[in-house]
Amino acid sequence: MSKPIFTQSVCAIAVAAALASPLALAQQQSQEENQKKGLERIEVTARKTAESIQEVPVAVTSVGEVELAEKGISSVVEIQQMSPNTTLQKSRGTNSTLTAFIRGVGQEDPLWGYEPGVGIYVDDVYMARPQGAVLDILNVERIEVLRGPQGTLYGKNTIGGAVKYVTKTMSGDTELAVKGTVGSYGQKDIKLSGQLPLVQDKLYFGFAYANLNRDGFGEFLTSALPNQDKENYNKDLQAYRLTLEYHASDDVFMRLNYDNTEDKSNSKGGYRLLPSLLTDAPVPDSKYDSYTSLPTWNKVENEGVSLTINWDVNDNFLFKSITSKRESYSPTNIDFDNTSLRIFDVPAIYDDEQFTQEFQLNYVDDGIKVVSGLYYFKGDSCGQYDAILDVLGNALGFDGYTSEVGGCSNSKSIAAYVQGSFDLTDKLSLTAGARYTKEEKDATVYNGVYFGTMYPQSGWVDGFVRDQALVDATNHVVLDNNADWSRFTPKLGVEYQYSPDMMLYASYAQGFKSGAFNPRATTDEPAADPEIVDSFEVGMKSDWNDTVRFNATLFMLDHKDRQYVTLIPDPDDLTINNQRLGNVGKSEATGAEVELTVLATDDLEWYANLGYIDAKFSEVKSVTPDGQPLDITDQFSITNTPKTTASLGFNYNFSSEMGDFVWNTNYYYRSKYSLVEKGNLLTQEGYGLVNMSLNWYSEDGQWSVGLHGKNLTDKEYLVGNYPFVNVAAPYSTDNPGPGTGGDTTLIGYYGDPRTVSLTVGYRF
Numbered sequence: 001m002s003k004p005i006f007t008q009s010v011c012a013i014a015v016a017a018a019l020a021s022p023l024a025l026a027q028q029q030s031q032e033e034n035q036k037k038g039l040e041r042i043e044v045t046a047r048k049t050a051e052s053i054q055e056v057p058v059a060v061t062s063v064g065e066v067e068l069a070e071k072g073i074s075s076v077v078e079i080q081q082m083s084p085n086t087t088l089q090k091s092r093g094t095n096s097t098l099t100a101f102i103r104g105v106g107q108e109d110p111l112w113g114y115e116p117g118v119g120i121y122v123d124d125v126y127m128a129r130p131q132g133a134v135l136d137i138l139n140v141e142r143i144e145v146l147r148g149p150q151g152t153l154y155g156k157n158t159i160g161g162a163v164k165y166v167t168k169t170m171s172g173d174t175e176l177a178v179k180g181t182v183g184s185y186g187q188k189d190i191k192l193s194g195q196l197p198l199v200q201d202k203l204y205f206g207f208a209y210a211n212l213n214r215d216g217f218g219e220f221l222t223s224a225l226p227n228q229d230k231e232n233y234n235k236d237l238q239a240y241r242l243t244l245e246y247h248a249s250d251d252v253f254m255r256l257n258y259d260n261t262e263d264k265s266n267s268k269g270g271y272r273l274l275p276s277l278l279t280d281a282p283v284p285d286s287k288y289d290s291y292t293s294l295p296t297w298n299k300v301e302n303e304g305v306s307l308t309i310n311w312d313v314n315d316n317f318l319f320k321s322i323t324s325k326r327e328s329y330s331p332t333n334i335d336f337d338n339t340s341l342r343i344f345d346v347p348a349i350y351d352d353e354q355f356t357q358e359f360q361l362n363y364v365d366d367g368i369k370v371v372s373g374l375y376y377f378k379g380d381s382c383g384q385y386d387a388i389l390d391v392l393g394n395a396l397g398f399d400g401y402t403s404e405v406g407g408c409s410n411s412k413s414i415a416a417y418v419q420g421s422f423d424l425t426d427k428l429s430l431t432a433g434a435r436y437t438k439e440e441k442d443a444t445v446y447n448g449v450y451f452g453t454m455y456p457q458s459g460w461v462d463g464f465v466r467d468q469a470l471v472d473a474t475n476h477v478v479l480d481n482n483a484d485w486s487r488f489t490p491k492l493g494v495e496y497q498y499s500p501d502m503m504l505y506a507s508y509a510q511g512f513k514s515g516a517f518n519p520r521a522t523t524d525e526p527a528a529d530p531e532i533v534d535s536f537e538v539g540m541k542s543d544w545n546d547t548v549r550f551n552a553t554l555f556m557l558d559h560k561d562r563q564y565v566t567l568i569p570d571p572d573d574l575t576i577n578n579q580r581l582g583n584v585g586k587s588e589a590t591g592a593e594v595e596l597t598v599l600a601t602d603d604l605e606w607y608a609n610l611g612y613i614d615a616k617f618s619e620v621k622s623v624t625p626d627g628q629p630l631d632i633t634d635q636f637s638i639t640n641t642p643k644t645t646a647s648l649g650f651n652y653n654f655s656s657e658m659g660d661f662v663w664n665t666n667y668y669y670r671s672k673y674s675l676v677e678k679g680n681l682l683t684q685e686g687y688g689l690v691n692m693s694l695n696w697y698s699e700d701g702q703w704s705v706g707l708h709g710k711n712l713t714d715k716e717y718l719v720g721n722y723p724f725v726n727v728a729a730p731y732s733t734d735n736p737g738p739g740t741g742g743d744t745t746l747i748g749y750y751g752d753p754r755t756v757s758l759t760v761g762y763r764f
Helices: 008-027 065-071 074-079 390-395 468-474
Strands: 059-066 087-090 098-102 119-122 126-128 140-147 161-167 173-181 187-197 203-214 218-223 233-246 252-263 289-291 300-312 317-335 344-366 370-388 402-423 428-450 476-499 502-512 531-544 548-570 573-599 604-623 630-631 644-658 657-669 688-697 703-710 719-728 745-749 756-763
Touching: 059 065, 059 531, 065 140, 065 688, 065 703, 074 087, 074 140, 074 161, 087 719, 126 317, 126 344, 187 756, 289 317, 402 476, 548 604, 630 703
Parallel strands: 119 161, 218 289
Antiparallel strands: 059 140, 087 098, 119 126, 140 161, 173 187, 173 756, 187 203, 203 233, 233 252, 252 300, 300 317, 317 344, 344 370, 370 402, 402 428, 428 476, 476 502, 502 531, 531 548, 548 573, 573 604, 604 630, 604 644, 644 657, 657 688, 688 703, 703 756, 719 745
């Protein structure tokens, strides 16, 4: 592994110089240069129609193609630095599973059957599962982050917000571009994109391809299996996208998209925060080193096809159809205990399919805009995991111990929605909308115990052959149930155009997260009902003299019927308690968000954002062993949600005889946050990241070079965890005892260390 060498003092000097120099340069600008170009108009589709971001009464951040490239942003998770009160992280155990939280609402457990709280969309196609949702930047036009419930226009599972990944449309010209990147830890990336007119002014073909490779930030120090790739936190990914665009007439446009991603990066090993009680392996020196007794390989396959048809019926009506089908398959190895023994190993398979169809009919006239539609979703989410606890089995006198759990959660939903904005006067307008959703879900869960070592498939490890007959004999169906729900989610807002450059707005919105069956059920239990979020928001969008953009939002939300596993008495025998999934929690949050852009000169732009949120549980219910109500609210905390997020940075443009340069630097801060929802044992203290980029463009616009430094002060910060320890007396949170598997399993996963990369691009 190669790693750039910087000292903390050098980084500190560089950061200070970077932040001070643009101010000095700005002060040297002459009176002639005070004539500004004006702020950029940013178009978004937050309300499913193209509008200026300053006209949309929604808290939305948009990051465009040029900004992504100039900041060296290579993955959707880096967008969290641009959007206040937003968390986008690579999950524990893999490089491709997304942990997304907005305003304290998200999904902590990515197991099949559970639903997300933040919706992920690729060209308006919903991605139902977090596996494979860590999207790399490929042929992208912009990424939008919508904060707050989006239940009217986007439907279920957007109670925290939505992240929209919008790819580029074609210009119609013949184009070819190639980018190559080299960097820290052996990074070697290649990206190729282009387009070709097949029929002039009618039919275009586009393509994009990426091959992304990087050595690990650390390594697996030991493995019980021979001939394993020992790299940890590495990257080995290929992705491509094919597009056909057909302009049938001036009024009809069709686009067929196909995308495919194969990520063969190793499973991600965690860092043991406590010494093992059952092995003599020390806690590793590096946060990126680990131990494992599983294979280190991992795979995520994700592909989808979509067809979009736009028809401008006349000057007032636009019809749109979006048809899509997506599939993902992910066999993965997660060593929960991160030792060379099979203490708590979980090889697993995730297998998902979905089909969606959306019809939109939009209307625009003087003083009125209406978006309406019908939506259909069918999704099959299946999986299987083998919890291997051989050390426990050996202690009980068996050859090993494996608990296998599997099943499917299948859902169908149909929805109708309408939302309109109406001008009441030349300054005052009203927004009103509603969505009705009808959903059906059925689930099957089976589990069983095998007194030996079992893996999901033959060949999972060298020489292993799965005895399916034995598995069938020991596994049995414990849940086979179905449920249906219907939900009406309204939105109501008012907007006041105080001046041509300032809009004030207030809104109420509601969203819901789908009901769910317990994917780890031990009995044929009923489903948990949907979660509901009610949100109130007031905000301002303003531009001042076309040089200062100041947008601010105040919000509060009430999150009801939160789904958690808790102890619930057996209805047939109140002396027996089972772990069941139920609606046992409530939480609330209040907060503020500010986004600021200052065009100091034609060449210097400052930007900042600030998010503050006070989020907490107000009620979590359980029961005592004898069936009496029990309040356990004080045991719960909102995870992945710092009270404060902030970013400050600049872009500075300057020219020379060699070409044009763009220099940008930003500082991103997150205050402390919890990583464990119940009985939190891990808190990441506040930290800041410094990033810097210098970009060069040739005079003919064909060549570009970008030098990008990320996390220049090499901060270490937690982004995920596995806590399996015992804190009940005689133990405590300061001195935990053994948990599942008989070991002190407290595992941390960390964000990327300092990296430096150089990208060279050429457009033919």
